[in-house]
Amino acid sequence: MIKTLGAKKFNSYANRGMTLEADLSATNEFYLVNDIAVIYKKPTPITISKVNYPSRVEAVIKEGYFRTPSTTDYNGIYKGKYIDFEAKETKSSTSFPLNNIHAHQIEHLKRICNHGGIGFLIVRFTTINKTFFLSYEVLEDFMNSSDRKSIPLSYFMDKGYIIKDRYNPRVDYISILDKLYFGGSL
Amino acid sequence: MIKTLGAKKFNSYANRGMTLEADLSATNEFYLVNDIAVIYKKPTPITISKVNYPSRVEAVIKEGYFRTPSTTDYNGIYKGKYIDFEAKETKSSTSFPLNNIHAHQIEHLKRICNHGGIGFLIVRFTTINKTFFLSYEVLEDFMNSSDRKSIPLSYFMDKGYIIKDRYNPRVDYISILDKLYFGGSL
Numbered sequence: 215m216i217k218t219l220g221a222k223k224f225n226s227y228a229n230r231g232m233t234l235e236a237d238l239s240a241t242n243e244f245y246l247v248n249d250i251a252v253i254y255k256k257p258t259p260i261t262i263s264k265v266n267y268p269s270r271v272e273a274v275i276k277e278g279y280f281r282t283p284s285t286t287d288y289n290g291i292y293k294g295k296y297i298d299f300e301a302k303e304t305k306s307s308t309s310f311p312l313n314n315i316h317a318h319q320i321e322h323l324k325r326i327c328n329h330g331g332i333g334f335l336i337v338r339f340t341t342i343n344k345t346f347f348l349s350y351e352v353l354e355d356f357m358n359s360s361d362r363k364s365i366p367l368s369y370f371m372d373k374g375y376i377i378k379d380r381y382n383p384r385v386d387y388i389s390i391l392d393k394l395y396f397g398g399s400l
Numbered sequence: 401m402i403k404t405l406g407a408k409k410f411n412s413y414a415n416r417g418m419t420l421e422a423d424l425s426a427t428n429e430f431y432l433v434n435d436i437a438v439i440y441k442k443p444t445p446i447t448i449s450k451v452n453y454p455s456r457v458e459a460v461i462k463e464g465y466f467r468t469p470s471t472t473d474y475n476g477i478y479k480g481k482y483i484d485f486e487a488k489e490t491k492s493s494t495s496f497p498l499n500n501i502h503a504h505q506i507e508h509l510k511r512i513c514n515h516g517g518i519g520f521l522i523v524r525f526t527t528i529n530k531t532f533f534l535s536y537e538v539l540e541d542f543m544n545s546s547d548r549k550s551i552p553l554s555y556f557m558d559k560g561y562i563i564k565d566r567y568n569p570r571v572d573y574i575s576i577l578d579k580l581y582f583g584g585s586l
Contacts, residue, residue: 252511254471257445260461275446278461285440289475291482294516298477325438330480 234303234338234345237384238288244383245292251388253290253297259283285322286333292388293396296331298323299387307341309364312357320357323350332395336377336387339367346374347390420489420524420531423570424474430569431478437574439476439483445469471508472519478574479582482517484509485573493527495550498543506543509536518581522563522573525553532560533576 238255245251264277286300300323302314315335323333333350348365352373356365375390392398424441431437450463472486486509488500501521509519519536534551538559542551561576578584 246511249511249514252508252515252517257443257467258448259443260446260448260464262444262446262464273466275461275464275466278446278448278464280459280461281443291484291512291515291517294482296477296480296482296517322438325432325435326477328435329438329477331438331477331482 241383251292348374427569437478
C-alpha cells in the first residue's frame with residue numbers, strides 16, 4: 215500500500231502535466247509544514263446569488279458568478295517580509311502575453327512594493343517547461359520602456375530568474391527571494 | 401440629490417446596524433485610496449462542483465459548498481509589516497465565545513507572529529457597541545492561563561484596546577497599530 219502511494223507520488227512529480235497552480239500548492243504546503251514561510255493562494259472571488267439550506271448546518275450554493283480579482287492570487291510572509299505574487303502559465307514558447315494579468319493586479323503589485331513588500335510574477339512557459347521569477351520592478355521597467363503587448367522569453371532570460379524544477383519543494387521561489395532580497399548569492 | 405446622498409451617508413454611519421464587515425470594508429478602502437495601507441478581506445473559500453457555460457465568456461456556478469477557511473479573513477501590508485487579523489461580532493454583552501474562531505485560524509495567527517508579522521483580532525460587542533483590538537499575544541496568554549471557553553469583556557477592557565467609532569475611517573485599527581508597534585503613544 216505504502217509502495218503504491220510512493221509510486222503515485224513519484225509519477226505525479228515526473229508527469230510534466232502538473233499545473234503551476236498544483237506545483238505552487240505543494241510548494242507552499244512544504245514551506246508551511248517546514249516553518250519556512252506562510253504563503254497561501256487566495257480563494258477565487260465569487261458573487262453568490264442563490265443559496266439553499268437543506269439542513270441547519272449545510273448550505274448549498276445554487277447560483278454564483280466569478281468576479282474579477284482585485285489583487286494577486288498569492289500572498290503571505292517570509293522572514294518578516296510581506297510577499298505578494300501572481301502566477302501564470304502560457305503555452306507560447308516565445309513570449310508571455312500581458313493581457314494574462316489584469317491592470318489592477320499590476321497596480322496592486324506596485325502598491326505592495328511602494329509599501330515595502332516584495333512583489334513579483336511567476337510565469338511558466340509550459341511548452342518549453344521553464345518557470346521564471348520576474349520581480350515587479352523589472353516588469354515595470356518593461357512596461358515603461360516598451361509598447362509591446364507581450365514580454366519576450368528573452369526578457370525573462372535576461373532580467374528574470376529560472377526557478378529550477380525540484381522534487382520538493384517543486385517550485386522553490388523562496389531560493390530566489392533569498393538571493394535577491396536576503397543577502398544570498400546567485 | 402447631493403443633499404439626499406449626504407443625509408443617507410450620515411444615516412448609515414449613525415445607524416448602529418452597520419456590520420463590522422461593512423465597516424472594515426469601508427475602512428480598508430479608505431486606507432487604500434489614501435495610500436496608508438494595502439489590506440484586503442480574502443474571498444470566502446468555496447468548492448465548486450457544477451458550472452454552466454451558457455456562452456464563451458460567461459460561467460454560472462450551479463453547485464458549490466462553503467469550505468472552512470484555513471487562514472484568517474484579512475491580511476495585507478502596513479509600513480512594510482505583514483498584517484493579519486480575524487474580525488468577529490458577538491451579541492453577548494459579557495464575553496466573546498472562543499468557538500467563533502477556528503483552531504487553525506489561531507494556529508495561523510501564531511505562525512504569522514513567529515515569522516515577524518502582526519496578528520490580532522478585532523471583536524465587536526454589538527449589544528454594547530464597543531469594538532476591541534486584541535493582539536494575538538494577549539489572546540495566547542488568555543488561552544494558556546484559562547480553561548474558559550469565552551473571553552470576558554473585562555479581559556478586553558484590561559488587555560485590549562478600544563477602537564473608537566469614527567466617521568472615516570470607521571474602524572481605525574491602524575491607529576492602534578501605530579501606538580503598539582510603530583512608536584506612537586496611547
